[in-house]
Amino acid sequence: MNGDRMRAPFRRPPRRGYLCGPTPRYRLLERRVAKDTLTITDNRTGKQYEVPIADGTIKAADLKQIKVADDDFGLMSYDPAYLNTASCRSAITFIDGDKGILRYRGYPIDQVAEKASFLETAYLLFEGELPTRAQLDKWESDVRYHTYVHTNVIKFMEGFRYDAHPMGMLLGAVGALSTFYPDAKDIEDPHNRYLQRIRLIAKLPTIAAFAFRHSRGLPYVFPRNELSYIGNFVNMTFEIGGKHEPNPVLQRALEILLILHADHEQNCSTSAVRSVGSSQVDPFSAVSAGIAALYGPLHGGANEAVLRMLDEIGDKSQIPAFIARVKSGAGERLMGFGHRVYKSYDPRAKLIKKVAYDVFEQTGLNPKLEIALELERIALEDEYFMKRKLYPNVDFYSGLIYQAMGYPTEYFTVLFALGRLPGWISQWEEMLRDKEQKIARPRQIYTGHDERDFVPMAMRG
Ligand code: CMC
Numbered sequence: 001m002n003g004d005r006m007r008a009p010f011r012r013p014p015r016r017g018y019l020c021g022p023t024p025r026y027r028l029l030e031r032r033v034a035k036d037t038l039t040i041t042d043n044r045t046g047k048q049y050e051v052p053i054a055d056g057t058i059k060a061a062d063l064k065q066i067k068v069a070d071d072d073f074g075l076m077s078y079d080p081a082y083l084n085t086a087s088c089r090s091a092i093t094f095i096d097g098d099k100g101i102l103r104y105r106g107y108p109i110d111q112v113a114e115k116a117s118f119l120e121t122a123y124l125l126f127e128g129e130l131p132t133r134a135q136l137d138k139w140e141s142d143v144r145y146h147t148y149v150h151t152n153v154i155k156f157m158e159g160f161r162y163d164a165h166p167m168g169m170l171l172g173a174v175g176a177l178s179t180f181y182p183d184a185k186d187i188e189d190p191h192n193r194y195l196q197r198i199r200l201i202a203k204l205p206t207i208a209a210f211a212f213r214h215s216r217g218l219p220y221v222f223p224r225n226e227l228s229y230i231g232n233f234v235n236m237t238f239e240i241g242g243k244h245e246p247n248p249v250l251q252r253a254l255e256i257l258l259i260l261h262a263d264h265e266q267n268c269s270t271s272a273v274r275s276v277g278s279s280q281v282d283p284f285s286a287v288s289a290g291i292a293a294l295y296g297p298l299h300g301g302a303n304e305a306v307l308r309m310l311d312e313i314g315d316k317s318q319i320p321a322f323i324a325r326v327k328s329g330a331g332e333r334l335m336g337f338g339h340r341v342y343k344s345y346d347p348r349a350k351l352i353k354k355v356a357y358d359v360f361e362q363t364g365l366n367p368k369l370e371i372a373l374e375l376e377r378i379a380l381e382d383e384y385f386m387k388r389k390l391y392p393n394v395d396f397y398s399g400l401i402y403q404a405m406g407y408p409t410e411y412f413t414v415l416f417a418l419g420r421l422p423g424w425i426s427q428w429e430e431m432l433r434d435k436e437q438k439i440a441r442p443r444q445i446y447t448g449h450d451e452r453d454f455v456p457m458a459m460r461g
Helices: 003-010 024-032 060-065 109-115 118-127 133-145 151-158 166-180 190-215 229-238 248-260 268-277 283-295 302-313 316-327 347-363 367-381 383-387 395-405 409-433
Strands: 037-042 047-052 093-096 101-104
Touching: 047 060, 101 109, 101 118, 101 347, 109 248, 109 347, 118 133, 118 190, 118 229, 118 248, 118 409, 133 190, 151 166, 151 190, 166 190, 166 283, 166 409, 190 229, 190 283, 190 409, 229 248, 248 347, 248 395, 248 409, 268 283, 268 409, 283 409, 302 316, 302 367, 302 395, 302 409, 316 367, 347 395, 367 383, 367 395, 395 409
Parallel strands: none
Antiparallel strands: 037 047, 093 101
């Protein structure tokens, strides 16, 4: 007979968290009946609980029944930064971080990036299916119809300081759109939601281009609706004196980059959109929350940080010293490396590396690319990075490409926002339709003082 079985009833459970592994007693039960449930023994009370397992999860609310006394609130799970908590059900994007898989609505990212246009990808993310020719034509023409912004949006944007960060401008202007379209508050009506979705997709490139021109002191260029979505955006950013010579290779490269950024399930900015949107605010306000989250250096700002890092390294000979500083744990990071979800090569990074070669063939080689390639080679062979499963992420090469296209460093995150918009709105829509969702409201473990009496100023030391 197996030793576990003989000793099971008498052995103390492991000290390290009772929920982290099956107790010997449970292993015994498990052999008898396989059930989609989890049996929890509360060693404070000796009581046992059986909670259902569905889709590889237990419901955190099922833990509430586990109490030491009737007036006890009940057991909670503690998960700062949501490392192991599913906050929703979603049918939009699938990621397997260990295998390096990313799919939009079931379609592998490399196929979508190779074959679809950005608006087609946006349609796929919103609607769940690839559009027919007629559906895509209607979608494109609806978007085209709404590319202009109200003249007061222009005045609003002109009010920003001459050196305002374009991402701050985008954030402010998108939030302000809610005052231009108060009808957007009616989030119950699907037709109205469609209209706001179109407005966002159509106007974001215009606002983003205005932010670009503003920081360069250039007059704003208005949309030209005979151009493609990407062509129009590029024209609004780079046209000078009514002229711009489009480069189809660079435009397609930009389109691929935007497609690769279009959704990435429950990342920081998408969670912000869902969380803020769960208060039933209008979509412009919810999306501006996403833009704010993306602004941070650990999220969308990372490609900007990669270029700064490459500038600081300056030369291939300095790479070993830089890697040593990163490994010393003094706080410096190899930007563009590592990911909360991917524990192998980010599939987007693979595709972006390919795009980088296409772009540099057109624009000439950037010496920073050489530093990046060498940095990647060294890091991928280094024990520190291997042990922590740190691989290049989407931002490692994207900044270099944007720079080669002529976009300044502080503009990279704006380009990321343009790409991520379809994901934000699709996830917002999915959240609204999900009957299990309510206003987001995490709990806390209170670590402050117990009740104490207020101390008058004169008596404070
Ligand atoms: N360089 C050096 N060490 C790193 C890095 C890095 N880029 N990333 C993680 N580590 C180390 C970290 O110090 C820790 O080591 P230890 O276990 O010894 O304390 C270990 O790896 C785990 O790191 P973590 O911070 O707990 O991991 P996380 O999942 O919380 O962080 C991350 C993910 C993306 C914030 C982080 O990898 C990072 O800061 N990367 C650099 C910034 C970056 O490139 N961000 C873009 C992310 S992809 C675009 C997007 O989706 O927004």
